[in-house]
Amino acid sequence: MRAASNVPPVTRRAQARLGIVLALPVAVVTAVFFVFPMVSALYYAVVDFDGLDPTPPFVGLSNFTEMFTDTATWHALGNNAIWIAIGTAAPMIIGLLTAVLIWSGRRGGPVYRVLFFLPFMLPGVAIGIVWGWMYDPVNGWINRVLGAVGLGGLSRGWLGDPDTAIFAVLATAIWATCGFVTMIILSALRNVDVELVDAARIDGANAGQRLWHVLLPQIMPVFLMVLTLTLVGGFSVFDIIFIMTGGGPADATEVLGTYAYSSAFQLNRISYGTVLALLITVLAVPFTIMLNRLQRRLSLQGMGA
Amino acid sequence: MVDVPVAASRGSESAGQETVRGRDVRRSGGLLARHLVLIAMAALTLFPVLLIVSTALKTPQDVRSNPFGLFTSFSLENLQSAWTVGRFSSYLLDSLLLSVPSTAVVIVISTMAGYTFARLPFPGRTVVFYLVVLGLLVPFFTYMIPLYFQLRSMGLLDSLVGANLVLISTNLSFGTFFMRAFFSDLPDELEQAARIDGASESRIFAQVMMPLVSSGAAALTVFTFLSNWNNFLVPLLYLPSGKYRPLTAGLYNFTGGRSMDIGPLAAGTLITIVPVIVIFVILQRQVTQGFISGAVKG
Numbered sequence: 001m002r003a004a005s006n007v008p009p010v011t012r013r014a015q016a017r018l019g020i021v022l023a024l025p026v027a028v029v030t031a032v033f034f035v036f037p038m039v040s041a042l043y044y045a046v047v048d049f050d051g052l053d054p055t056p057p058f059v060g061l062s063n064f065t066e067m068f069t070d071t072a073t074w075h076a077l078g079n080n081a082i083w084i085a086i087g088t089a090a091p092m093i094i095g096l097l098t099a100v101l102i103w104s105g106r107r108g109g110p111v112y113r114v115l116f117f118l119p120f121m122l123p124g125v126a127i128g129i130v131w132g133w134m135y136d137p138v139n140g141w142i143n144r145v146l147g148a149v150g151l152g153g154l155s156r157g158w159l160g161d162p163d164t165a166i167f168a169v170l171a172t173a174i175w176a177t178c179g180f181v182t183m184i185i186l187s188a189l190r191n192v193d194v195e196l197v198d199a200a201r202i203d204g205a206n207a208g209q210r211l212w213h214v215l216l217p218q219i220m221p222v223f224l225m226v227l228t229l230t231l232v233g234g235f236s237v238f239d240i241i242f243i244m245t246g247g248g249p250a251d252a253t254e255v256l257g258t259y260a261y262s263s264a265f266q267l268n269r270i271s272y273g274t275v276l277a278l279l280i281t282v283l284a285v286p287f288t289i290m291l292n293r294l295q296r297r298l299s300l301q302g303m304g305a
Numbered sequence: 306m307v308d309v310p311v312a313a314s315r316g317s318e319s320a321g322q323e324t325v326r327g328r329d330v331r332r333s334g335g336l337l338a339r340h341l342v343l344i345a346m347a348a349l350t351l352f353p354v355l356l357i358v359s360t361a362l363k364t365p366q367d368v369r370s371n372p373f374g375l376f377t378s379f380s381l382e383n384l385q386s387a388w389t390v391g392r393f394s395s396y397l398l399d400s401l402l403l404s405v406p407s408t409a410v411v412i413v414i415s416t417m418a419g420y421t422f423a424r425l426p427f428p429g430r431t432v433v434f435y436l437v438v439l440g441l442l443v444p445f446f447t448y449m450i451p452l453y454f455q456l457r458s459m460g461l462l463d464s465l466v467g468a469n470l471v472l473i474s475t476n477l478s479f480g481t482f483f484m485r486a487f488f489s490d491l492p493d494e495l496e497q498a499a500r501i502d503g504a505s506e507s508r509i510f511a512q513v514m515m516p517l518v519s520s521g522a523a524a525l526t527v528f529t530f531l532s533n534w535n536n537f538l539v540p541l542l543y544l545p546s547g548k549y550r551p552l553t554a555g556l557y558n559f560t561g562g563r564s565m566d567i568g569p570l571a572a573g574t575l576i577t578i579v580p581v582i583v584i585f586v587i588l589q590r591q592v593t594q595g596f597i598s599g600a601v602k603g
Contacts, residue, residue, distance in 0.1 A: 033473075
C-alpha cells in the first residue's frame with residue numbers, strides 16, 4: 001500500500017515473501033484460537049449440546065426462542081443495562097472532572113496520576129475481596145462510617161441485600177475504572193489549546209461553560225474512545241460480579257456474562273450458554289463500530305485532514 | 306463522590322470579573338480547594354489497598370478480634386501461613402509460568418505481524434488484518450465456551466501449554482495493532498536508505514526497524530504481562546482441576562474454601578498485588594504509554 005509506486009517489483013516480491021512469513025504466526029493463532037471457536041459457537045447455537053454427546057441433535061432456532069422467552073435472560077439484560085448506564089456515566093463524569101482538576105491544579109500531576117490509576121491495575125479478585133470487607137455487615141468500613149456520621153440506620157449487608165447488591169458491586173467497579181478514564185483524558189488535555197481557555201475566561205465564561213464549550217470539544221475524540229471502551233466493557237462484565245456475589249443473592253446481580261457461564265458450566269447447557277454469550281456480542285459490537293466511526297471522523301476533523 | 310469536584314470548581318467560577326490582584330488571590334484559593342478535593346479522592350482510592358496491607362500484616366488474634374482495624378498490630382504470621390499452608394508459593398510459581406511465556410510469545414508475534422501490517426504489502430494481507438482486528442471487537446465470551454471443548458479435544462485442557470496459548474491469542478489482536486502503530490510512524494526514508502545500501506528485507510526489519518520500536522515493545526511487554534498476571538477467567542475455565550492454579554484463581558478458591566480465614570486471605574491478596582504495584586510504580590510510563598498510544602493511535 002504505502003509508496004507502492006516507487007518500489008521496484010523485485011523489492012515488492014521480497015516484501016511480500018517476508019510479509020507472509022512474518023504474518024504467519026498471527027494468522028495461525030488467530031485461525032485456531034479465535035476464528036475456529038467463533039465458527040463452533042455458531043454451530044453450538046443451533047444444536048443442543050450437553051458437553052458429552054459427540055453428535056448433538058439439531059434444534060434450529062429453538063435456543064434463540066427460548067432465550068427470548070426466558071425471564072432470567074431479560075432480568076440479566078436489565079442488570080446489564082443498569083451496569084452500562086451507571087457504570088459508564090459515573091466513571092466518565094468523575095474521571096473527566098478529576099482529570100480537569102489535576103490539569104488545572106498545576107502541581108502534583110504525576111503523583112495523582114499514579115495514585116488514581118493504581119486500582120485499574122489490580123486484579124479483579126483482589127478488588128472483589130477487599131471490597132467484600134468494606135461492605136461487611138458487621139465490621140465493614142462502609143457501615144462504620146455511616147454509623148459515625150449518624151446514618152447508622154442505613155447500614156446493612158450491602159452485598160447480601162438483593163436491593164443494594166448490584167449497586168454495591170457497581171460502586172466497586174466505578175472505583176476501579178475512574179482512574180483509567182482520568183489518565184486517558186489527562187493525556188488528551190495536554191494537547192488542549194490553553195489560550196482558548198484563557199480567552200473564554202476573559203470573556204466571562206464560568207468553569208462549567210469553559211469545560212463544556214471549550215475543553216470538551218477539543219478532547220472529544222479521546223472522550224469518545226474512553227466512552228466506547230467503558231460502554232463495551234459493560235456488556236461483557238463478568239469477573240467482578242462473579243467474584244463478589246456470583247450473581248446472587250437470588251439472581252439479584254445476574255448479568256448475561258454470569259448467566260451464560262452458569263448455564264454452560266454449572267448446568268451443562270452448553271448450547272444455551274453459547275447463545276447467551278452470542279447475545280453479548282450482538283449487543284456490544286454495533287456500539288463499538290458506531291462509536292469508533294464517530295471518533296475517527298472527529299479526530300480527522302481535529303487534525304484538519 | 307460526584308458533587309465534590311463540582312463544589313470545588315465553583316470556587317474558581319467568579320474569578321473572571323475580579324481585579325487582577327483579587328483574581329490571583331481567588332485563584333490560589335481555588336487551587337487549594339482543588340488539591341484538597343484531589344487529596345480526598347486519593348485517600349478514597351488508596352484506602353482499600355491500605356486495608357489489604359494492614360490486614361495481611363496483623364497478628365492472627367488481632368484479625369479475629371478486630372478484622373479491619375487499620376495497623377493495630379504487626380506480624381508476618383499471616384504471610385507465612387498463606388505461603389506454606391495456603392499454597393501461595395505454588396500459586397505464585399504458576400502465575401509466573403502462565404504470564405512469562407505467554408507475554409514473550411505475544412511480543413515476538415505482535416512485532417512480526419505489526420511490521421507486516423504497517424509496511425509489507427502482500428496479497429491477502431487485508432483479510433488477515435481484518436480477522437485480527439475482529440479480535441478487538443468480539444468479546445472473549447462469544448467463543449470461550451466452544452474453546453473449552455476445542456481445548457479438551459486437542460488434549461490441551463488443564464495444561465499450562467493450553468492456558469498459555471489462550472492467553473497469547475487473547476492478547477495478540479491488541480499487540481499487533483499496537484506494534485503496527487509504532488511501525489507506521491517510522492519514516493520511509495530509513496527503509497529506502499537501507500535498501501540502497503543493499504540490505505535484504507529481513508535485515509531491514511530486524512536490524513533497522515525493530516530497534517526503533519523498542520520503547521513500544523517495552524510498553525507492550527509490561528502491559529501484556531500485567532494483563533496475563535491479572536487474568537482470572539482463563540485459569541477458571543481452562544485449568545479446572547486445580548493442578549495448576551495462578552494467584553488469581555488461588556485467591557478465588559481460597560475465598561470459597563472452608564471458613565473465611567481473613568488473615569491468610571489478606572496475605573495472599575498482598576502476595577498477588579505486590580508485584581503489580583511494584584511493576585506499575587517503577588514502569589508506570591511504559592504502562593500508561595501502553596494504554597494511551599495503543600488506544601489513541603488505534
